[in-house]
Amino acid sequence: MRSEGNTILDIEDLTIRFSMRQGLVTAVDGLTLSLEEGRVLGVVGESGCGKSVMSRALIRIEAPGTIEKGRLRYIDRNGREVAIEKLDPAGLDIRRIRWKEIAMIFQEPMASFGPQHTIGEQISEAMELHGIVGGRDRREAVVASLDSVRMPRPRETADQYPYQLSGGMRQRAMIAMALSCGPRILIADEPTTALDVSTESQILDLLRERQKALGMSILYISHNLGVVAHIADDVAVMYLGRVVECAPVRVLFAAPKHPYTLALLRSIPRVDRDIPGRLEVLSGSLPDPFSRPAGCVFHQRCPECISGLCDRVVPPCVRLDDGSTVACHLYGGEHA
Amino acid sequence: MPDPQPLLEVTNLSKSYALRGGFFDRIQGNVHAVDRVSFSIHRGQTFGLVGESGSGKTTTGRMIVRVIEPDSGEIAFRDEECGRVDLVKLSSRQIRPLRKKIQMIFQDPYSSLDPRMTVLRIVGEPLRAIGSTSRRATRERVSEVLEMVGLSDEYMNRYPHAFSGGQRQRIGIARALVTQPSFIVADEAVSALDVSVQAQILNLLRDLQERFRLTYLFIAHDLGVVRYLCDTVAVMYSGRLVEIAEKPALYGNPKHPYTESLLAAAPRPEPEKFTVKPPSAELDLGRGGCAYFPRCPYRRDVCSRDAPQLRKVEAGHSVACHFDLTLTNANSSAIRGSENMQSRGSAVH
Numbered sequence: 001m002r003s004e005g006n007t008i009l010d011i012e013d014l015t016i017r018f019s020m021r022q023g024l025v026t027a028v029d030g031l032t033l034s035l036e037e038g039r040v041l042g043v044v045g046e047s048g049c050g051k052s053v054m055s056r057a058l059i060r061i062e063a064p065g066t067i068e069k070g071r072l073r074y075i076d077r078n079g080r081e082v083a084i085e086k087l088d089p090a091g092l093d094i095r096r097i098r099w100k101e102i103a104m105i106f107q108e109p110m111a112s113f114g115p116q117h118t119i120g121e122q123i124s125e126a127m128e129l130h131g132i133v134g135g136r137d138r139r140e141a142v143v144a145s146l147d148s149v150r151m152p153r154p155r156e157t158a159d160q161y162p163y164q165l166s167g168g169m170r171q172r173a174m175i176a177m178a179l180s181c182g183p184r185i186l187i188a189d190e191p192t193t194a195l196d197v198s199t200e201s202q203i204l205d206l207l208r209e210r211q212k213a214l215g216m217s218i219l220y221i222s223h224n225l226g227v228v229a230h231i232a233d234d235v236a237v238m239y240l241g242r243v244v245e246c247a248p249v250r251v252l253f254a255a256p257k258h259p260y261t262l263a264l265l266r267s268i269p270r271v272d273r274d275i276p277g278r279l280e281v282l283s284g285s286l287p288d289p290f291s292r293p294a295g296c297v298f299h300q301r302c303p304e305c306i307s308g309l310c311d312r313v314v315p316p317c318v319r320l321d322d323g324s325t326v327a328c329h330l331y332g333g334e335h336a
Numbered sequence: 337m338p339d340p341q342p343l344l345e346v347t348n349l350s351k352s353y354a355l356r357g358g359f360f361d362r363i364q365g366n367v368h369a370v371d372r373v374s375f376s377i378h379r380g381q382t383f384g385l386v387g388e389s390g391s392g393k394t395t396t397g398r399m400i401v402r403v404i405e406p407d408s409g410e411i412a413f414r415d416e417e418c419g420r421v422d423l424v425k426l427s428s429r430q431i432r433p434l435r436k437k438i439q440m441i442f443q444d445p446y447s448s449l450d451p452r453m454t455v456l457r458i459v460g461e462p463l464r465a466i467g468s469t470s471r472r473a474t475r476e477r478v479s480e481v482l483e484m485v486g487l488s489d490e491y492m493n494r495y496p497h498a499f500s501g502g503q504r505q506r507i508g509i510a511r512a513l514v515t516q517p518s519f520i521v522a523d524e525a526v527s528a529l530d531v532s533v534q535a536q537i538l539n540l541l542r543d544l545q546e547r548f549r550l551t552y553l554f555i556a557h558d559l560g561v562v563r564y565l566c567d568t569v570a571v572m573y574s575g576r577l578v579e580i581a582e583k584p585a586l587y588g589n590p591k592h593p594y595t596e597s598l599l600a601a602a603p604r605p606e607p608e609k610f611t612v613k614p615p616s617a618e619l620d621l622g623r624g625g626c627a628y629f630p631r632c633p634y635r636r637d638v639c640s641r642d643a644p645q646l647r648k649v650e651a652g653h654s655v656a657c658h659f660d661l662t663l664t665n666a667n668s669s670a671i672r673g674s675e676n677m678q679s680r681g682s683a684v685h
Contacts, residue, residue, distance in 0.1 A: 047501070196389055198388070
């Protein structure tokens with residue numbers, strides 16, 4: 001699913017599989033999605049929908065999964081196209097892209113920081129590897145990067161070890177490190193999931209503010225529709241390895257199209273209103289990963305399923321007037 | 337109608353831990369994990385306990401099920417069979433007959449089930465722990481509770497790894513139900529689940545409550561989930577209760593600045609205008625002051641000196657704040673507090 005604009009990253013027909021003892025698991029299944037320059041694209045979906053696997057493939061850390069087919073096109077600073085899917089995951093070319101062009105932050109910042117070096121040493125090392133500034137200036141650059149994420153005492157924090165920081169401060173340090181080499185794209189995989197709500201909203205605001213200031217693009221992966229509503233310009237909803245709907249954030253929340261998106265929105269208990277009676281619940285559960293449903297991947301749980309069609313034919317992506325794209329037989333096509 | 341006497345009455349419950357560090361790991365002071373917490377829960381009600389990590393909500397729940405020993409305070413449990421008993425005063429032998437009445441549901445459905453045990457053993461374990469019933473009776477009861485939580489009894493001989501997160505949480509709920517408890521402590525029981533599964537489990541908890549007139553202490557950080565499930569909500573901060581109210585009052589008219597900030601920060605599935613909030617400044621807290629002082633946007637001098645006590649502001653609504661704030665008009669309302677009158681806007685230093 002794509003929209004017009006200045007595309008910086010283009011994913012086309014991406015399929016990623018994992019070879020397990022019990023058989024092949026298709027984690028990402030013919031996924032098409034594009035990220036525009038200077039925009040925040042939120043990707044939401046429940047566990048197992050393939051959102052993390054897809055995002056990891058963008059910097060080629062998808063192993064042990066393998067890219068079976070599809071294209072990952074990154075348009076670099078000079079307007080040249082880089083075919084990411086063709087690069088060697090351990091090679092020099094992808095390493096030139098990681099961090100400096102496309103950086104990534106994760107849910108648990110301790111997984112990204114080593115425990116035995118100070119925050120400052122690690123940010124400094126990342127800068128050095130990518131030839132960002134040298135010598136005495138680097139210490140100042142590290143402090144400046146910590147200051148830019150509003151670390152309360154940047155100079156002192158640079159000399160601290162990761163375990164000495166709280167969860168929120170560690171995530172700030174992680175963001176400082178990710179942004180230290182001036183990437184054009186930041187992939188954020190659930191960076192606030194482990195945080196308390198007040199810390200979470202501060203981190204979201206910080207990311208948004210840095211994104212605006214630097215003009216970068218963010219691919220924000222989350223299971224939380226509330227978080228995505230807060231940070232994203234556009235939202236893609238994933239189910240079983242496919243994007244079922246993609247729309248500008250206001251359109252998606254005001255007029256959701258796909259039955260799965262509708263079901264998700266209805267099943268969230270709201271902090272701002274009472275829900276009388278029971279929560280609306282999606283029937284059934286995720287199908288067995290080794291036997292993917294034919295036709296629309298959602299048809300077994302869909303209240304609108306048209307038998308003979310949805311269980312046989314994969315719905316094409318349809319572009320609607322309000323800017324949303326939806327893969328569902330209810331829209332466009334012969335049944336509209 | 338709720339019973340006139342509460343099922344559970346917690347009074348001045350406290351727990352502190354020694355803070356170690358420095359040379360030879362010496363004791364440097366005490367951390368008050370839970371500090372003189374009092375509340376009561378009526379039969380058939382759901383009492384929500386909310387707060388951030390480290391607020392003491394989990395410790396409170398664990399003291400009630402007696403897996404953590406309180407330093408002081410009283411936990412009065414009352415029912416027809418045993419009358420009113422203070423759980424804190426009971427020895428581990430005396431508490432055994434009460435174990436079946438008070439059960440717990442845990443957060444992580446992945447780590448709270450022993451992978452080497454079959455579903456039959458996991459769910460039947462509490463029956464063995466209270467020293468009752470034959471193998472056959474256990475089997476029958478397990479099959480019964482599995483059906484109650486929406487699982488087929490064919491699953492009885494399988495191991496936890498064969499189940500999804502939602503199914504595992506159902507197994508955890510079945511285990512809590514097997515002894516026919518009247519009171520269940522649910523600690524973040526749905527927070528590890530995906531939203532669609534979470535909705536199923538929340539509905540299940542509600543159905544079971546209606547069917548068996550269960551009483552829940554529901555510990556959670558998600559204020560939306562708490563709003564859906566709870567009748568009364570208590571907010572904890574830094575080991576203390578800062579506000580207790582019935583659900584409509586707490587969500588409609590929060591009185592404590594911390595409750596207000598939690599509600600404001602909760603992510604809603606609605607796009608909103610982007611605003612930059614300043615990160616909370618870190619200040620040193622003078623001893624004896626309000627624990628929320630360093631983060632409070634309305635703080636005043638008195639807050640750094642005196643810790644406010646929980647006091648009743650309306651029927652069923654108590655708050656631990658020096659000022660009686662009408663938080664709905666944040667900028668225009670006047671502080672009707674002790675000391676001098678001043679508008680709220682200028683109370684921010």
